Amino acid sequence: MELVTLLATLVLGAWWVAVLDELALCCMAGRALTGRAVSRSALLPLRRTVAIWLQQTTRTEAPDWLNWRLAPALYLGLAAAGLALVPLSPGRVVADFEAGIVLWGAIEALTVVVVFLHGWSSNSQLPLMGGYRYVAIGLPAMLLSMFVLIAAALPAESLNVRAIVESQRDLWNVLRQPLGLPLFLLLGLSLTFRGPFDYADSTDLAAGGSAEDAGIVRLAWQTARLAMLVSFAAMASSVFLGGYLGPWLPGPAWLFLKTAAILMVLVALGHLLARPPSARMLTLLWVGLLPLSFIGLVSAGLEALP
Amino acid sequence: MSSLARFAAQAPVPLYAVVGDGSFDPVARLGVCEDVRFELSPRHASILLVCGAFRVADQMALKQLHDQLPHPRATFCWGCDSNLPMQHAEHLPICEDPLPGLRALYRALLTGERSSDAGLLPDQPPQPWEGRGDHGQGGEGMMGGAPYGRPMAMPDDDLRDGLQLDACTIRMGPYFPCWPPGLVLELTLQGDVVQQAQVLDAPYPPTEDAFSVTRRLGEVARLLFLLQLVPQAESVWRLACKKNPATPADVAALRRRLRRWGVFAAIAPTLGHLDAGTAEEMGLRCNGDGFSSIRTRLWQWLDEAEATASGSGGKPVLEHSQGAAASPHPIPHLADLLVGLEWHEARLVIASFDAMNLQRLASTGRVDSRQAPASEKGAD
Numbered sequence: 001m002e003l004v005t006l007l008a009t010l011v012l013g014a015w016w017v018a019v020l021d022e023l024a025l026c027c028m029a030g031r032a033l034t035g036r037a038v039s040r041s042a043l044l045p046l047r048r049t050v051a052i053w054l055q056q057t058t059r060t061e062a063p064d065w066l067n068w069r070l071a072p073a074l075y076l077g078l079a080a081a082g083l084a085l086v087p088l089s090p091g092r093v094v095a096d097f098e099a100g101i102v103l104w105g106a107i108e109a110l111t112v113v114v115v116f117l118h119g120w121s122s123n124s125q126l127p128l129m130g131g132y133r134y135v136a137i138g139l140p141a142m143l144l145s146m147f148v149l150i151a152a153a154l155p156a157e158s159l160n161v162r163a164i165v166e167s168q169r170d171l172w173n174v175l176r177q178p179l180g181l182p183l184f185l186l187l188g189l190s191l192t193f194r195g196p197f198d199y200a201d202s203t204d205l206a207a208g209g210s211a212e213d214a215g216i217v218r219l220a221w222q223t224a225r226l227a228m229l230v231s232f233a234a235m236a237s238s239v240f241l242g243g244y245l246g247p248w249l250p251g252p253a254w255l256f257l258k259t260a261a262i263l264m265v266l267v268a269l270g271h272l273l274a275r276p277p278s279a280r281m282l283t284l285l286w287v288g289l290l291p292l293s294f295i296g297l298v299s300a301g302l303e304a305l306p
Numbered sequence: 307m308s309s310l311a312r313f314a315a316q317a318p319v320p321l322y323a324v325v326g327d328g329s330f331d332p333v334a335r336l337g338v339c340e341d342v343r344f345e346l347s348p349r350h351a352s353i354l355l356v357c358g359a360f361r362v363a364d365q366m367a368l369k370q371l372h373d374q375l376p377h378p379r380a381t382f383c384w385g386c387d388s389n390l391p392m393q394h395a396e397h398l399p400i401c402e403d404p405l406p407g408l409r410a411l412y413r414a415l416l417t418g419e420r421s422s423d424a425g426l427l428p429d430q431p432p433q434p435w436e437g438r439g440d441h442g443q444g445g446e447g448m449m450g451g452a453p454y455g456r457p458m459a460m461p462d463d464d465l466r467d468g469l470q471l472d473a474c475t476i477r478m479g480p481y482f483p484c485w486p487p488g489l490v491l492e493l494t495l496q497g498d499v500v501q502q503a504q505v506l507d508a509p510y511p512p513t514e515d516a517f518s519v520t521r522r523l524g525e526v527a528r529l530l531f532l533l534q535l536v537p538q539a540e541s542v543w544r545l546a547c548k549k550n551p552a553t554p555a556d557v558a559a560l561r562r563r564l565r566r567w568g569v570f571a572a573i574a575p576t577l578g579h580l581d582a583g584t585a586e587e588m589g590l591r592c593n594g595d596g597f598s599s600i601r602t603r604l605w606q607w608l609d610e611a612e613a614t615a616s617g618s619g620g621k622p623v624l625e626h627s628q629g630a631a632a633s634p635h636p637i638p639h640l641a642d643l644l645v646g647l648e649w650h651e652a653r654l655v656i657a658s659f660d661a662m663n664l665q666r667l668a669s670t671g672r673v674d675s676r677q678a679p680a681s682e683k684g685a686d
Contacts, residue, residue, distance in 0.1 A: 025540075028537035029540035051314035053314075057376070129497070133497075195534055196568075203534055204649065206483050210350075273568050274569050274571070275572065276533075276572035276573070
């Protein structure tokens with residue numbers, strides 16, 4: 001049952017993000033946001049899915065064909081593994097690991113590997129450049145996440161995600177550690193290379209890592225990107241917004257509502273901020289955001305002292 | 307399958323636009339339409355939209371682009387000469403609305419009512435690969451250079467920190483999203499850092515309306531697009547293309563939004579540096595520190611758009627001198643401005659010049675940025 005819920009969450013969540021993206025495009029591009037536009041946005045991801053499905057899957061000269069196909073599958077698998085760590089209610093979680101947060105960290109690290117593999121395997125210059133750039137930005141962005149997640153685990157005195165949720169019965173981590181969620185959201189943009197963190201599949205590289213993707217390979221990669229965002233949002237809502245905790249409604253309903261809200265924030269952030277050149281972003285990460293996340297960790301450590 | 311195809315055909319038509327000489331405005335107007343979607347890569351498109359006039363030398367690039375579209379694919383020529391290499395393309399005069407034709411063509415492609423375009427070039431490598439080993443990785447001449455016509459990455463000194471990194475020489479242009487149409491660069495990159503640059507072909511010459519509000523706002527939109535602000539770029543294009551011309555209030559509001567989106571914060575203050583003499587020669591404004599940069603050029607475009615919109619002459623705030631001065635200050639070559647920059651920075655620098663200035667920067671001869679022939683570094 002949990003497994004079915006997990007898969008349904010990934011699929012429905014991916015559709016929800018695609019609809020949010022279309023609506024954000026309508027709002028920010030100055031198009032009229034009418035009822036027709038909303039219903040059009042709801043159907044558009046499905047229409048585009050079929051259209052891409054009907055396209056030929058092209059190939060380049062001498063690609064690493066195995067890894068080119070494997071990369072979307074791995075990325076989707078990592079998204080599913082991440083979501084499996086998120087508890088739906090006190091007794092319902094697909095993978096209840098004692099060191100769940102550490103496993104999530106491994107998923108982040110493997111995402112960097114998979115995105116590079118995707119860029120590299122098509123044997124083409126622009127995708128390779130996207131892969132290089134993603135590694136340069138993805139690594140420090142991942143360090144951000146390590147600090148904020150360790151800080152979130154301190155009040156729970158456990159690395160288990162369910163225990164971290166339970167530790168928020170009195171006060172959500174978003175209030176206890178105000179730096180944590182904003183910094184963690186930046187990691188979400190980096191994991192799915194959106195907006196200011198889109199260094200892999202970006203406009204200046206003519207879609208970068210995805211520039212050579214067509215047909216089913218492209219569909220799988222784009223779906224995996226959306227699924228990873230869903231997985232990330234579910235983890236963020238569990239670690240910082242109390243996950244399934246909440247009055248009146250059943251636990252899973254609270255989790256879905258909070259995940260949907262985080263997704264809306266992520267989609268908005270992805271469309272609202274400019275992406276600086278990578279050297280400037282690296283400076284911001286190493287000189288600004290990483291020290292900030294370390295301050296958050298020290299503060300959480302002092303608060304957790306008996 | 308047919309009902310699925312009809313369902314999919316109602317999505318915006320995925321186009322890859324090839325913008326030729328003098329076709330900026332019609333393509334920009336089409337780009338803000340909800341029924342089409344300009345794709346970043348030809349691999350993502352179903353229809354190749356070809357618009358404007360093209361040099362004979364660019365026909366091979368057109369053929370290569372055409373063949374990169376996945377099947378089912380078609381070509382739609384809008385306001386083009388009839389001597390283009392696409393034999394089965396749909397043709398439409400520039401004065402007619404292409405939307406109905408594009409929509410019908412997309413539907414016919416998906417439902418199979420129209421056959422997919424055959425390739426224009428043979429689907430085989432220009433030279434056979436003769437490498438040995440399980441993956442063809444070994445054999446003669448495989449250490450750098452261009453074995454069998456393919457540029458191969460090879461360690462070379464890095465400009466910035468002296469590290470030995472793989473250098474690879476590639477060719478960019480003449481058609482690329484938000485790229486000056488016609489411009490062809492040969493770049494030697496290490497990672498995404500430009501080590502050498504050479505201009506192989508200058509962009510198409512600017513049109514007469516190079517200083518119009520539409521064109522100025524179009525240039526702002528191009529920068530936004532490269533900063534990953536895609537919906538915002540569309541909103542600026544929409545402002546540029548709307549029936550009632552943009553007002554000074556529109557431009558002032560845009561200026562505030564650019565700050566809110568972090569556009570100025572994202573661009574380093576000194577990126578695209580030009581000294582005061584060069585800036586004056588090119589009709590560019592300098593900042594308080596006495597140099598011109600991408601930020602100052604963006605600000606100048608907004609000022610010029612605002613001045614033109616307010617009816618104060620319809621000309622730029624600063625006139626382009628176009629080399630008319632008695633002792634003109636030398637203008638650097640475009641290639642020299644790009645060396646040492648990351649690819650993203652290089653694209654921002656290119657996009658920060660209007661068509662007139664870019665033409666001047668790119669037309670001072672085919673000079674290698676390090677004064678060394680590309681062939682010495684193993685270029686193609």
